[in-house]
Amino acid sequence: MSSTEERRFQVLRAIVADYVSTKEPIGSKTLVDRHNLGVSSATVRNDMAALEAEGYITQTHTSSGRVPTDKGYRQFVDRIAEVKPLSAAERRAILQFLESGVDLDDVLRRGVRLLAQLTRQVAIVQYPTLSASSVRHLEVVALTPARLLLVLITDSGRVDQRIVELGDVIGDEDLARLRDLLGAALAGKRLAAASIAVTELADDAPEDLRDAVIRCATILVETLVEHPEERLVLGGTVNLTRNAADFEGHGHGVPGSLRAVLEALEEQVVVLKLLAASQDAGRVTVRIGEETQVEEMRTASVVSTGYGAAGTVFGGLGVLGPTRMDYPGTIASVATVARYIGEVLGER
DSSP: OOHHHHHHHHHHHHHHHHHHHHOSOBOHHHHHHHSOOSSOHHHHHHHHHHHHHTTSEEEOTTSSOEEEOHHHHHHHHHTOOOOOOOOHHHHHHHHHHHHTOOSHHHHHHHHHHHHHHHHSSEEEEEOOOGGGOBEEEEEEEEEETTEEEEEEEETTSOEEEEEEEOSSOOOHHHHHHHHHHHHHHHTTOBHHHHHHHHHHHHHHOOGGGHHHHHHHHHHHHHHHSOOSOOOEEEEOTHHHHHTHHHHTTSOTTSTTSHHHHHHHHHOHHHHHHHHHTTOOBTOOEEEEGGGGOOGGGTTEEEEEEEEEETTEEEEEEEEEEESSSOHHHHHHHHHHHHHHHHHHHHTO
16 A cells, blocks of 8 residues: 555544544544644645545535545444454453343343443344254253153253143153153254254154153254244444434435434344344454445444354344444444353353
8 A cells, every 4th residue: 555545544544533533524624633644734635635536535515524434434444453452341341241141131131231331322132043053951850740841951041941741650760761862862953953853753762751752852843943033132222312413314214314224123134134144253244334235224334243152153243323433442342242242151
């Protein structure tokens, strides 16, 4: 990159930083006063003219200042060398807060609340997709001699409990055999494979246990088969209204307005699609404005990643806000919260 291009990028970076913090269009005099760019006002004016001609910044109607375009934010994000890391104290506080979650629901709710507070945007987390989950453990408990409780635990922290009514009473020895049979068929398998294994088990079960195995298998298959309704947890929607002006580039009810963004958020399918496209744990994806490919969100950006454990991605997690956002800070927060949610769920 030539020294002229590098200097122009420094000017662009200064405009992005100032506009994100002040919400005010930025003029050349302001840049020279605030930033040690090492060049004259005339040079900065020329650089701004070049950046505008290339579509990285644009002039607003209300002043002589400039604001970044989606293309300008994209250039800035692509060249973020230093994502500002969270402090050790912040990371410790995040981990402790998540670890005190009592179950999967609580951990995800806490994660969303935390991410919304850290970024002052809307935070979204997708419940673990069942197809990515494996069976960690199946517990079989006799509630009465003729009624069992099956507790299925997946590696993503999901716990399902089901009651099985037996046609006959079962003794301790047979209960232990049943537990071993079911456990051996399911343990460590992805849910789809576990569903097949438990069906086959019903065909091959010992004669004296066949009825109990069939009854348990019937209940387990219902639990193991993927449910079509994927769930999302949202937090911090009120943060959008604090930045309402950032969305009102087009007026009420039309694509890009705050109302349109809120309506798109209610369409879970839209959000799931955005999160699903970024399911790569450890890599944060940033979609700016029209890159979301959602007409209603063309004044919004989505910063997202996958969360999981031991190389398996359980689901997506991210933040939605106006294109005028603190990208380095948001990227760091999304990456950190995703990593710790994965760790916490992986240890359970």
